[in-house]
Amino acid sequence: MGPFLPFLCIAIGFSWADCSSIFVSGPEKSRIRLALVTVSTSIFLCAIGLSFADHSLLAGTVLVACGMTIALALGRNLSSFWSLLISVGGFAIYLHGVID
Numbered sequence: 001m002g003p004f005l006p007f008l009c010i011a012i013g014f015s016w017a018d019c020s021s022i023f024v025s026g027p028e029k030s031r032i033r034l035a036l037v038t039v040s041t042s043i044f045l046c047a048i049g050l051s052f053a054d055h056s057l058l059a060g061t062v063l064v065a066c067g068m069t070i071a072l073a074l075g076r077n078l079s080s081f082w083s084l085l086i087s088v089g090g091f092a093i094y095l096h097g098v099i100d
Helices: 002-023 031-053 057-075 082-098
Strands: none
Touching: 002 031, 002 057, 002 082, 031 082, 057 082
């Protein structure tokens, strides 16, 4: 499980930008944009839950902090689609590594 933890941080970091857009009021959003936000929020919340599920409180906090560092450094530089694609990929690799 240890080698796959960075992918969990990637999933947290790249899904944060769309997840946080829920709290910003703005003009009417399209259905596609709302679908992207929904998927991104689901990945973000699942990744945070998995950060604390099989780890100690300290390890979970470090994983979330690393993910938020990625979000602040890289997450806003990509378009919403690419950011979501990277977070889905990171989350899928983490789940595949943990399940096998």
